């Protein structure tokens with residue numbers, strides 16, 4: 001299989017999440033990332049997962065049950081911009097964002113630039129040192145380019161002494177493929 005944004009994100013997450021870690025899936029969707037994170041953190045870890053759609057919660061719950069992994073996870077029906085209501089510690093190893101809309105559902109319910117930025121800011125607060133944020137950002141199509149521009153502008157201005165930011169894009173592929181952004185908290 002050719003490398004794509006999902007494989008880039010998974011490799012980055014796998015490099016940075018180990019058994020026993022506490023992590024966040026900021027956009028649960030149909031549970032692919034929640035399941036992947038649950039496999040990585042194992043029986044001693046924990047996952048907080050957010051989505052604003054009940055359909056996403058149910059799909060994710062079913063996905064975990066099918067895989068016998070519906071434990072050590074809190075599925076939260078709320079926006080990721082409110083994550084500080086639920087997460088009071090600052091020992092999170094990894095926060096995963098996969099922006100956009102729920103596949104096979106309404107394209108009108110999607111992540112929005114202002115709440116996405118608030119959620120990234122709050123994620124950085126709860127990360128431990130050397131913790132990471134993985135961002136898959138879509139462009140063009142239904143969601144347009146606005147969210148991508150706003151997110152790129154935000155991460156570009158993060159203090160380089162505190163955070164390392166790496167942006168990956170498939171430069172010679174057509175149709176505006178999603179980009180991947182890695183953030184590493186350095187101090």
Ligand SMILES: C[S@@+](CC[C@H](N)C(=O)[O-])C[C@H]1O[C@@H](n2cnc3c(N)ncnc32)[C@H](O)[C@@H]1O
Nearest residue numbers: 027028029030031032033051079080102110111
């Ligand atoms: C592309 S999907 C995520 C895919 C998912 N990570 C997976 O593995 O299947 C984006 C999700 O973000 C959710 N979403 C939109 N706004 C949100 C918000 N403010 N907080 C949390 N989730 C949100 C949508 O409902 C949708 O399910």
